[in-house]
Amino acid sequence: MEALRESYLFSPPFAAMNDPMEAYYETGGPGDRIVNAMFAPAGLKVDIMYEMLSDMINRFALVSFSETYENLPMWAYYGSNFAGMCLEFDTADLMIGDFQGEKLRPVTYARNALPSLTVADMGAQHLEEAVIARITRKRSEWAHEKEWRFVTGQVGPKHFLDDALRRVFLGPRVKPEHAARVCEAMDRRPVEVLQGEIRGFELVFRSIKPARPLGECERVGIGKFDPVEDLFAEAELKQFLTAPFEALLEECRRTASRPNMEALAGIDLAGSDKHAIYFWTTYKLRSGRE
Structure with missing residues (x-):
């Protein structure tokens, strides 16, 4: 835990x-x-x-x-005989x-x-x-x-961003008190918890705790984003973008709302021919490392 x-x-x-x-x-x-x-x-x-x-x-x-959470032999010998859990990550x-x-x-x-x-x-x-x-x-x-x-x-230990973990699958033999502890630990995380059930010859999962929206999650980093300070190349960015500038602002706000986001330190065009946008970001892990 x-x-x-x-x-x-x-x-x-x-x-x-x-x-x-x-x-x-x-x-x-x-x-x-x-x-x-x-x-x-x-x-x-x-x-x-x-x-x-x-x-x-x-x-x-x-x-x-x-590659899968549905491998039954692995639930048997890695998942505590179907009483453990399986974690799903966004590998990026x-x-x-x-x-x-x-x-x-x-x-x-x-x-x-x-x-x-x-x-x-x-x-x-x-x-x-x-x-x-x-x-x-x-x-x-x-x-x-x-x-x-x-x-x-x-x-x-290798620490990861809170929202890199997407779903927690609990085995069908997990004890109710263990399931409750997992749900409590993930309560303010953008993580869905699912409970396994046996239906005939099938292992199926039902959601018992939805993923929290990012804005409601416990913060690890402070999530600093100042459009005036960070979008200092606004004129160039507007000229470069094919989408509305507001879409970039919304993406910046969404990025800043991620639980581990410490700060957006700058957004500008990259490359000598300025062919791409770069985000200079800092994340803070639960170990305290940035």
Whole structure:
């Protein structure tokens, strides 16, 4: 419940996952003998490079998602035997918080592991993708999970914007008191809560708490927007826009009303040929970080 209230997802190490083959990779190749011969005068071996690479990979952590909330086996083993919950996110908004700069990757499924990482993979342009390809690969038996994942640089909580979370699905076996606690925690959030029910051979969900309009939500940031100060290029903006200027003002007000919006720090035309509008915005997370 703390993670739900404080708007974060915990990023655990790969070793904590339920799949013992998670993030499987090997290092070394037939060309290592040649590299070792080149390193010999300096008293070095290629194993040192592989150790450094392994140390880096072993520090990685992850946050996993699925494409659907209707996967029944996943409700059984990830959703506390249908008594837990499933969170639905807008992934574009999710990347504004602590996931900013991270890439959301689809997991690939196959019968075999990829070849060992070798010195040839350690070029600056190739190493990242070579490593990511291996730590986002699972055996084909897991394909029903339809997993996507963020690979993060360290273990720990990753905070997100309140409105990046769109819906909370509660399992059909959730205890009434737990459902009430979730609804209470999400009361002043733009988040809908739905309760699962079994109808014959179907799992269906009904809404038990609607999403609050943004203007009624608990604020995290102050939501500063001053049209006079922030729209300092008003004349250029009006000339650029094909829509009424009032539509831009309304979008600015809507953006400022988002719970985590701290301030709209400026709106102007971008690029040397001024072909696009940019919004300079600051958001505040529940961790206090902006």
